[in-house]
Amino acid sequence: MILYKTNEQVELMKISAMLVSHTLSEVAKILKPGIKTIQIDKLANEYILDNGAVPSFYNYSGFPHHIITSVNDVVVHGFPNETELKDGDIISVDVGTIKNGFHGDHAYTFIIGEVSPEILNLVKTTKESLFIGIKEAIVGKRLGDIGFAIQSHNEKQGYGVVRDFVGHGLGKTMHEDPQVPNYGRRGSGIMLKENLVLAIEPMINLGTKDVFIEKDGWTVRTKDGKPSVHFEHDVCIKKGEALILSDYTPIEAAEKANINLNTSYY
Template sequence: MITYKTNEEVALMQISALLVSDTLAEIAKVLKPGMPTIEIDRIANEFILDNGAVPSFYKYNGFPYHIITSVNDVVVHGFPGKYELRDGDIISVDVGTIKNGFHGDHAYTFIIGEVSPEILKLVKTTKESLFVGIKEAVAGKRLGDIGYAIQAHNENEGYGVVKDFVGHGLGRSMHEDPQVPNYGKRGSGMLLKENLVLAIEPMINLGKKEVFIEKDGWTVRTKDGTPSVHFEHDVCVKKGEALILSDYAPIELAEKQNSNLNTSYY
């Protein structure tokens, strides 16, 4: 069932989305080589609780951590743990919050230190494709227009567009209808109407699109072992231009000020 939000509900959702943005900015301030990913989980959980919200992911369908940390060939749903970040890693951090009864949910990929030009290009292209997709999230377009735009932008560079995991509607539940694939046919799918809130999230592999799930039942990796990048925004469909509820500006500011992080692809 599709749930359209009132303007008042959209405003509440923006509060939750911006708290996710601020949480990711806090993480961006402290990421460095040698940091165990479980420490990122602790920092995020503490910040979310201090701001009057609770983490969306904790115990969601049994997920045992507060946030998701996906390193290198992990596409999504990576467990925080003892792994210590290294120079040359990329890490996608996915955060969800519940505040005022509504969820915020988005993700950002960080580069630790120096990486190859091909990794820089993958991060840049994936991030670009998110905004290419968001441009299609306007009233009167079709759901397939979003996926087509994301798919074309990445496949033009030879990247694998993950099809097994997709974006989704967002609201009082973290996963609402409709599903929002990162692939599709232009002009296909449901008609987009005002105040539909979507989590648009390209998951793009340097190599092939195929993935597999680890024995833990959660961690998703690329089948060919190549790196994967994940960016996500919370977006409200409007006439003429989509309203992005989350905000990368504070994340990017913190990222640029942290000498351990590589922003040379900007």
Template sequence: MNSRKIILKTAEEIEFMRESNRLVGMTLGELSKHVKPGVTTLQLDRIAEEFIRDHGAIPTFLGYGGFPNSICTSVNENVVHGIPNNTPLKEGDVISVDCGTLKHGYAGDSAYTFCVGEVDEKVKNLLKVTKESLYKGIEQAKVDHHIGDIGYAVQSYCESHGYTVVRELVGHGIGREMHEAPEVPNYGKRGTGPLIKEGMCIAIEPMINLGSKNVVFENDGWTVRTKDRKPSAHFEHTIAIRNGKADILSTFEFIQETSN
């Protein structure tokens, strides 16, 4: 991916992307009403696909590289790319839902880690810090900064709370394709990596572990889990660089409306 050219977006393209990303936020909000003990991730997947199609878009993940479903559902020690299945969620689980849409030819991408009923305080704190780190990274996404500044902000914040940063999976550029250049790691050194420019669109997605940073790629070809089987958290926003700083195109507002 590093050799690919970074495609800067026009103001018009960014507005198309905002629409796709808003729909992702609406879909996550819809799913948040259903995340509870006894529900299966396959049920969530069907709700998401129907919701996305009803709003005139297509689920980007479905068939992407052979992925069999419309959302990624990663429970507890699963970090990302979990395949929806018939196992019911249970009290105390956490579940990362990663969702993508394609509308008017432009992609949206966002993820949120939900609590299923009452969750252990240690795990709740992991989710809180991971979500906060996403915004720490977004603050560094401004013109004349570097991609490494984003990773440094996420890494230093999470590690200061005793958590670890997954190395094998990173954020990415986004536009007409769900994955474009540049790669956006959640670790790094300030002043390194590609220069951030006006019109750059990227997905920033901290993937943070309670225990060791080491992960295992499961035999299903998709699921990535923590090696020590301790919980992981994942939050993601798509942003555009406009007027020199980050304009967040995706939204968690629909999730917050449900949880209030």
């Protein structure tokens, strides 16, 4: 069942979404070679709790951590752990919050230090494709228009567009209908109507689109071991132009201020 939100509910969802954005900006401040991803999890959890919310992911279907940290060839659902980040790593940090009964849920990929031009371009193209997809998230378009736009932009560069994991509706539960693939045919799928809230999240691989799940039942890796990039925004369908409930502005400001992070693809 697809659940459309009232304007008042959309405003409450924006509060949850912005808390995710500010949590990710706090993460951006501390990222550096030598930091352990479990330390990032601790900081994010404390920040979320201090702001009167709870982490969406903790104990969700048994997930044992507060946030998701996916490094290099991990596509999504990576466990925070004792491994130290190093120069040349990329890390997707995915955060969810519940506040006022509604979820916020989005992700951002950070680059630690120097990486190859091909990885810089992968990050740049994936991030671009998120906003290209969002341009299609308006009243009167169809769900397939979003996926088609994201898929086309990335496949032009020869990248693998993950099929096994997709975006989703968002609201009082973290995963609502409809599913939002990052691939599709223009003009296909449900008609988009006002105040449908979606988590749009391209997951794009440098090589093959194929992935596998580790024995832990959660960690998703690329089948060829090449890097993967993940960006995500919370988006409300509106007439003429989508309303983005989350905001990369504070994240990007913190990212640019951190000398350990590479923003040269901007």
